[in-house]
Amino acid sequence: MQRLLLASIALFLMILLAGCGGGGGGSSVSPGSLPAASSYWPLKVGNVWQYELRTAQVTAADVPPPDRVTHRIIGTETLANQEWFQDQAESWHSSAGPSDPNATTTTVLLRETTAGLYYYDNLTAAGLPFVDATAVMGGHWTAPASLPYTWDLVDTNASITVPAGAYDGCWRIVMHVPQTGAADQLWERWFKKGVGIILERYWSDPTTAVDDMDLLSSTVSG
Numbered sequence: 001m002q003r004l005l006l007a008s009i010a011l012f013l014m015i016l017l018a019g020c021g022g023g024g025g026g027s028s029v030s031p032g033s034l035p036a037a038s039s040y041w042p043l044k045v046g047n048v049w050q051y052e053l054r055t056a057q058v059t060a061a062d063v064p065p066p067d068r069v070t071h072r073i074i075g076t077e078t079l080a081n082q083e084w085f086q087d088q089a090e091s092w093h094s095s096a097g098p099s100d101p102n103a104t105t106t107t108v109l110l111r112e113t114t115a116g117l118y119y120y121d122n123l124t125a126a127g128l129p130f131v132d133a134t135a136v137m138g139g140h141w142t143a144p145a146s147l148p149y150t151w152d153l154v155d156t157n158a159s160i161t162v163p164a165g166a167y168d169g170c171w172r173i174v175m176h177v178p179q180t181g182a183a184d185q186l187w188e189r190w191f192k193k194g195v196g197i198i199l200e201r202y203w204s205d206p207t208t209a210v211d212d213m214d215l216l217s218s219t220v221s222g
Helices: 002-018
Strands: 048-055 068-079 082-092 104-113 116-121 126-132 140-142 150-162 165-179 182-192 196-205 208-219
Touching (some): 068 104
Antiparallel strands (some): 048 068, 104 116, 150 165, 196 208
16 A cells, blocks of 8 residues: 555656646657667667677686676666666576576666667766767767777678678677776677677787677567
């Protein structure tokens, strides 16, 4: 009963606040997704991607090391009148299945507009542009809020074959993460419109590839 009463009060307040906007009619929420066919990471609740994780670095604590990653869009949040989608990533081992007791889960916020695909950075409360949809071949862009990250669009028509199949017309983007007193770490990603990330490759430095995350399957709608 108390939960129902609180829910009713909350609903009343939401309706009241929605009607208080002077002559402007209140603030509207900016949508955070595009139609799947136009999207570099189709954001709709229920969309799922499963990846194979192949790594060259295994520590004693990894027993066994995770070799699968499942990305799932599980919900939305509204921040500063912008819609953001909750992307839950679960790392697990195929021998144990998705119920692996050693599985780890993280959730990040993503949104996409005609300008690009953004990842929400909690420290700066800013969207980091994983994809600049306005870029052209050879394009270069930087992170907001004086963050040191940069991105390069190195191919707009890449072909890549992964367990899920062969994909043409992919955008290949390299993200640079500066390190103090060392070479940049790199995140190399192949994006296919209408599907999402086909392959993600992490480099501990520009000459050392550490692991690959290859697409196994995807269930995408919207």
